[in-house]
Structures are given as C-alpha cells and as structure tokens.
Amino acid sequence: MAAGVTLNDVAKAAGVSIASASRAINGLDNVTEEVRERVLEAAGKLKYVPHGAARALAMSRTNTIGVILPDIYGEFFSEIIRGIDVAARASGLHILVSGSHGDVKEAVKAARAMAGRVDGLLVMAPYADADDLSGKLPFNLPLVMMGGVGGQADLPSLVVDNYSGALEAVRHLREQSCRRIAHIAGPESNLEAQDRLRGYLDGLKEADLSPQVLPGDFTDAAGYAAVQTLLAQEQMPDGLFAANDMMALGATLGLREAGVSIPDDIAIIGFDDIPVTRYASPPISTLRAGVFDIGRRSLELLSVLIERGSAEASTSAASLIVRPELVVRASSRRR
C-alpha cells in the first residue's frame, strides 16, 4: 500500500532480476554500469520508493531511534529534542518520538510499540515508580536513560546532578544576603524534583535557616499560584528558588503584577536554563543543566551502543553525570 510500486516492478521494467535491481539501487559495485542505469531510470520513471518496513525486516536495521519523553513539547523537552536531532542527523538517524504523559504504563506501551521499528531507545522517565520500567523496558534493545535519577536499574544513562545544583542555588541566594528563602517544588512523584528539594533543604540547614516549601508541578501557572500564597503572608520571603524555570517565570510574573521588586525585595532563581529565561524581565538566574547537551550526548552514547553489537552493553553502563552550572542574571544579582 505504501509505495504501490515495488522493487519487483522496477526490476521487471528494467528487464533484470529483482536481485540486480536491489544491488543497483543500493549502490553496490557488483553491477554493470549499463544495468545500473537501466534500473535507476526505471525506478525514477515509476517513482519507486523503497519500503521501509520491508527493508527493516530484511536487514534488522531501521536507522531510527525511539525517543520517549514525558512530553514532546514545551521549552524544556523541545531543547532536549533539539539536542537529539542535531546528533541524530549527524549519524544519519531518524527519530520516532512518543510522549508518556507522566505515566509509566504509557511509557512502557510506547516502548513496546517501537520494538522492531527502532535500533535503540532514548528514555526519560523521572517517575517515582520507574522501577517497573527497567524490568519491562529493555527488549534487549540498546537503551539510554536520560536525566532520570542516578542508579535507575543501572542502565546506561545521562543524569543531572540535581542535588548539588539545588544546593548551589541556595548558597547563591544566601550570598545575596537572603535570609528567608522559599522553594517552589516540582511534582512529588518526580525524582528530579525530589533531589532538588533535598538540595534546597540541605542548603538551608547549612545556615540554620528555616524552609518554606510550596507545592508546584513545573508549570508557569504553579509558579504564579505559589506567589499568590506568598503575597498573602504576613512576611514575604526575600529569596525564592523554583524547581524549574517555568515556575520561576510564573513567579516573576505574579510578583511584577503585585509591584514587588526583583531582585531587591526578593531574589529569584530557577533551574534548567531554558531559552525563555533570557527574555523575562528581569532575566532569570538559573542552573544550566545543559538540556541541549543531554539530548545530544544521550544520542551519541546510544549510537555507540548500537554500533558495538547492540544488546547488553550494560557492561560499561557508564552513567554520565552532568553537573549544572550556575548562571547569574538580573533576577538574583543584588548590590
């Protein structure tokens, strides 16, 4: 159905065997120049296009890698995809993406649907119950986990050191002489958010400050809502660490509306360094996790795993750890 015209048609039209046609089209050198021309001409005339599935079946090679993310849009995931895309086209690979929408079962389902259609899997599943995953996921397919928590079933992975990033964020705020530092947390079931929360708490403990944690879900709306809570308090915090940039953004929006001055009244810092942080006013300080690089390097790692005899490369299951870098912008620079 796909292409209608098959290799068989081309071969017939060119008056050669289907085998020769295949060789000619794939540029093998064991064909007469004359045959090649005849085949190529016939192919062009008939608008022949190779059938991907058939080729994949015969070669057990798809030149495609599957990408499973919680969502496939938005500033954050978009940057990851960009990184993957850049590396993929460098390796001549295509990408089959799927969103798990925050659900482990969805992620597994997506992975199953990709079996036989991809050469490897890139998975990001920062869910608390992600252990289920490791058992059900690898259909002896090369696999790289992205940005999950550390030793997730010791699969090869690229993880961000969320804890020390958060710690650094808090220290930075303290250096700006913040004393009452609040935190807008990520989803409770999110492992990365949990680590950031831990970093925050420990950062306060270092200086004997008392914490205030507001719930959040990584959306700008959550940041905005959190700020409303703060504004209703008797005493506002003078420092705010949001578990991600989107929430920091929503927070600045709310504060600006309320006429609170940033960073003088309250210093703000986010996490991830998504592109829009630079356009906020004031531009938002953050921790650059190298979102783009996570995508790029993950694919490169996967690419290697695929090249070397596929399957169980868990031997050198090197978990590359990415240490976030503090990026200070106007939202937290006081003086």
Place this chain on the structure above:
Amino acid sequence: MAAGVTLNDVAKAAGVSIASASRAINGLDNVTEEVRERVLEAAGKLKYVPHGAARALAMSRTNTIGVILPDIYGEFFSEIIRGIDVAARASGLHILVSGSHGDVKEAVKAARAMAGRVDGLLVMAPYADADDLSGKLPFNLPLVMMGGVGGQADLPSLVVDNYSGALEAVRHLREQSCRRIAHIAGPESNLEAQDRLRGYLDGLKEADLSPQVLPGDFTDAAGYAAVQTLLAQEQMPDGLFAANDMMALGATLGLREAGVSIPDDIAIIGFDDIPVTRYASPPISTLRAGVFDIGRRSLELLSVLIERGSAEASTSAASLIVRPELVVRASSRRR
C-alpha cells in the same frame, strides 16, 4: 534482532501453532480460553514483544504518521507538534518526526525515508521552491500540507491567511496612531513571510504611509539586530510589525536595553502567538494563528484521509483556511 524472541518461540513454548498464538495475542475470539491463557503466559514469560516492522509489512498498516517540519523544536514548531500529539494519541497513532532544516531536498529525503513506515504524511514546507515537492512527495500516501501558501499543488492542506493577518496588524497599529510603521521581515524564501510582507505593504498603502522593511530570519537575534539599525537612524519609527513573535521578542529586548518605551515611543506587534509572548515585558501583541490548532486539525484531516481508502483523496482536497485573530496586549495598547 529487535526483540529476539519471536511469535514462533511463543507458539512453541505454548505448544500451539504460530497461527493460534497470533490469534490469541491479538485478541481474536476464535481461540479456546485455555489456549489463550497458555499463549499469554508463555508470551509474558518470554517477554515477547511484537515486531513492528514485520507486522507493518504483513498488514500494510503502521499506526504511525510521519511529520515533516522545517525544524522540530522551538516555540513555534513545538506548539504544532503538541497539537499533532494531542490528536494523534486520541486516534491511537504514533508520530515519526523529521526536520527538513529549511531545505526542500531534505524534506523529500525525509519523506522517502518514511515510505512504508507510516500511514500518512503531515508536511510543512514554506519554501519558495516547494513546487518540486508536490511532484516528488506523494508516493500515493495520504498527505496533508500544513500552513504552506494557498494552492500548493492543490493538495489537501491547512493554511493560514497570512496576508489578511498582516493587514490587520498594520491597521491596528494605525489605530494606535502610529504613522511611521516599520516591518521586520521573515526569510525571503519563505512563502508565509512573503504574504505577511505583502499584507504590511498594502496596509501602509491604504493610509499613504511609507514603508520601511528590515531583513530578518524569524530568530530573536534578527529582531534584536533590526532594532539596532532603527536606533541608528535619525528618526525612529513609532510602530513596528515583526513577521513573527520571536523577532518581536528580540526587538523588545533591544529596545528595552536602549531605554525606548514600549508602547509609548514605539508600539510593537508580532505574529503567531507563541506562548512566550505572554511573558515578555511588556506582553506582546500578536496575531493568533492557532498554531496548536493547525497541528491538531491537520492530523484529524489526515486521519480521515487514511481511514477512507487512503490514496487519492485529493478529490475533496479541501484547503482549510485559518484566519488569524488579533490579540492586543500591552506592547501595542496606547492611550
């Protein structure tokens, strides 16, 4: 290679024929309950996962649609993908995305690579030389063009009325009593950008104003650069229409740095209504093209084409036209 264990293995393990195994797994009703259980148990034990390519080949059905965009990341495309994703999961479809990186040949190449791996194609190719495409693209695969210019080879498509959108933008600025209205254009080879430029020029002509067009490429950097040019002039414009939101964003950034007041000194309006426009300061006026909806509706349209006997559905090649809606925010509201 993909899944190692095949249906054959499962059948053997369950002590039934491969046919029965297939039936049991696919939930057909013509199998004894006992056989079904045996098969399912064996499948579970062996961690059997159906081989996508094989299945696709046998059924000529992939439950996957191919998406070809100029790029697969960034605010704009991300929103399109979101629309597609939402509609796709509603239809139980997966998506195979590919970026053409502004090149027609790349787009064709991507499309070819998708043949036999997808049930239909969603293509966005706003290139000036996109005519090549129509001839080389449809391997009698259902296809929907997204947001290209109008009658692109009369394929079924979803197009935005860029011309009237631009016209409306200019009229709006005029109503804000702008007299010197400049335009930051999109890439010259971009058909949509060309239409927006035409709308701008006609909008000025209506009021006998003289145009000033600055070159751009849809990036924020271009918007920023354009502003530098304006600032160096003797007389600044008092109105600015950017061909897309990203450039408008870059422009506001540059103007803010220079201490120019928006919208008092200069009113600004963009195009597309990507999410970040709301976070800019001031929030940016724009024309809502319904980016999300373009994606969603395109997939729905494609879905229909696929359902009804695939192939030449060009009969009712209804090109749905989306009329952009003016969204006035602080960046252009004067009084």
Place this chain on the structure above:
DNA sequence: TTGTACGCGTTATCAG
C-alpha cells in the same frame, strides 16, 4: 477451534 502455507517487499546467500 486449530494448523498449514502463502504473501508482504527487501536483502543476502549461493550457484551459475
């Protein structure tokens, strides 16, 4: 209800 056998479109092996 079950099993056999063929076809899907390509690649790859092995004689000619």
Place this chain on the structure above:
DNA sequence: CTGATAACGCGTACAA
C-alpha cells in the same frame, strides 16, 4: 556479474 531462492516476523485465507 547475474539470477533464483531462502530468510526476516507476522497476519490470514484455506483446509482440516
């Protein structure tokens, strides 16, 4: 260099 032909893994008439 070329041409049959056997895989690849699965669905499905067809026959039993």
